[in-house]
Amino acid sequence: MRVVLSTYGSRGDVEPMAALAVRLRERGAEVRVCAPPDEEFAKRLADVGVELVPAGPSVRELVTGVRPMAGSIQERAARLTAGYFEAVSAAAGDADAVVATGLFPTVAGARSAAEKLGVHFAYVALQPTMLPSPHHRPYTYPGHPFPEDVTDNRVLWELHVGVMNEVFGGVVNEHRATVGLPRVDDVRTHVNTDRPWLATDPVLGPWERPAGVDPVQSGAWILPDDRPLPADLVAFLEAGEAPVYVGFGSMPMGEPKETIAGDVVAAVRAQGRRIVVARGWADLAPIDGADDCFVVGEVNQQALFPRVAAVVHHGGAGTTTAAARAGTPQVLVPQVVDQPYWAARVAALGIGVAHDGPVPTAASLSAALGTALGPELRARAAAVAGTVRADGAAVAAEHLVELVGAGRRPA
Structure with a gap:
């Protein structure tokens, strides 16, 4: 089995993918990770023998202001979507699955690459707040505040769909058109899929039901670290x-x-x-x-x-x-x-x-x-x-092996 893991974010986004990569390799899978080109990420992946496929600009340079990303949010999103489509497509080859997390435009690019290749795709949320639920508010995008008088989380998540389509709908669909894929009306649900994964510990970050979606919660993806302290x-x-x-x-x-x-x-x-x-x-x-x-x-x-x-x-x-x-x-x-x-x-x-x-x-x-x-x-x-689990990455790896073996595709 061949798997491409895709992420764009800080260490907290890269480390869980490294953990999943290690567990997948233990099951005989070949794994490559598309991630930012920052030296610290490349070194961490190399330490556990996982190949990094550089994608997107340096996250550290963006966050610290060394090299800010130019353009409007839509222009930046367009570059990230296209960049990750290309990186994941090149890394995938004859892969069996793509698993993605990180900034929404990069997940959208990875999702389109998997769709174009006809392979299984899974979206991973690294925190419950990224998935729609009546038990928490959605993230507010800069320049798109929710009405102050609206406090019902269900209503806020409905408004969130409109915000996502306004901010990213045009970008995602324009890119999909350029690579020969059909238009989607709801970019959030399309990218997140009908059955997203949730890589959080059930005690620390539980998924409260009932909710708008029913994710596969594996537990947190923790990479065992045996490096000695200085x-x-x-x-x-x-x-x-x-x-x-x-x-x-x-x-x-x-x-x-x-x-x-x-x-x-x-x-x-x-x-x-x-x-x-x-x-x-x-x-x-x-x-x-x-x-x-x-x-x-x-x-x-x-x-x-x-x-x-x-x-x-x-x-x-x-x-x-x-x-x-x-x-x-x-x-x-x-x-x-x-x-x-x-x-x-x-x-x-x-x-x-x-x-x-x-x-x-x-x-x-x-x-x-x-x-x-x-x-x-x-x-x-x-x-x-004593209640915090450490087997989340192993659970997720086994789940992916089962999905690929069953020939299931994203909904």
């Missing part, structure tokens, strides 16, 4: 009480890095703790030369998180799941898209604190940490850790 980090961890980890992943955070770093360090010190700072795409760095602060770049979270007192982060699905599996209390400072959802879920489960607002101050972060470091929350986090 020796100097281990020495720091062993030199005193468990520190607090702070990292905001791919989020630039919108404030000068010196301000964010200063507030973070002050907040952790106010709780009498040492700190491990992850540079991330915000490029955080120490504010002084004190020995209570250690800075890391790329690090094995699965090895590190069980050894820290709390994890302060942006609320990405991958970091949220890693901290939950470690049984370590969390403080989430959500910024965009699905991050407010994960912050709410962590708070609802009692395994962490949702920071009020996207910009932490020394005072607000210290207050949140004070709660997270308490014995009750730590006990609850440890209890929930």
Whole structure:
């Protein structure tokens, strides 16, 4: 069996596809991954022996403003749709299936490539909020706000169809016409398919029923990580009480890095703790030369998180799941898209604190940490850790093997 996996986004979008690729290879499949050309993604895939097919522009350069994507949202979407159609088509060859996630235009391009090739296609949501449901609101696209007086989620999702068709309908259908495919009236349902996959843990990110769709929920796609921690980090961890980890992943955070770093360090010190700072795409760095602060770049979270007192982060699905599996209390400072959802879920489960607002101050972060470091929350986090599944990628791989073996096609 040959499979092409397609994604466009940050590390949180690439890592799950790497996990699925590994599990598919264990079942004898040949796998290629279409993903952004960023060096860190290529290295991560190479570490597990998976071939990267570069597609689209660098995500890091876009997010950090090094090289913004020019043009209107429709022009940018058109380039991404065409680019991913071409990349997936070239990578697929005589593939049996295409599995896609990431930015909507790139999934649309992958969907059209699979349709043109006549192979199975599956869309994967990495968070429940990407799928229509009366239990949560849809994502609001910039420049297309929903009416303030509409609060019914069912109505909002109906309005969302119109927004998606307005923003992406013309782009998707114009591209489909150029490659000889018929027009579609509802681009959201077409791209998501009638039976999408949901790669979230049933405890952390449950799918509440009844809902507008009935996805296949496999559990989170977690790539086992056996990389050792750097020796100097281990020495720091062993030199005193468990520190607090702070990292905001791919989020630039919108404030000068010196301000964010200063507030973070002050907040952790106010709780009498040492700190491990992850540079991330915000490029955080120490504010002084004190020995209570250690800075890391790329690090094995699965090895590190069980050894820290709390994890302060942006609320990405991958970091949220890693901290939950470690049984370590969390403080989430959500910024965009699905991050407010994960912050709410962590708070609802009692395994962490949702920071009020996207910009932490020394005072607000210290207050949140004070709660997270308490014995009750730590006990609850440890209890929930044992319920978080680690077999999601294996479940999804087996499901895909069964679908391809049965010769089923997307609805």
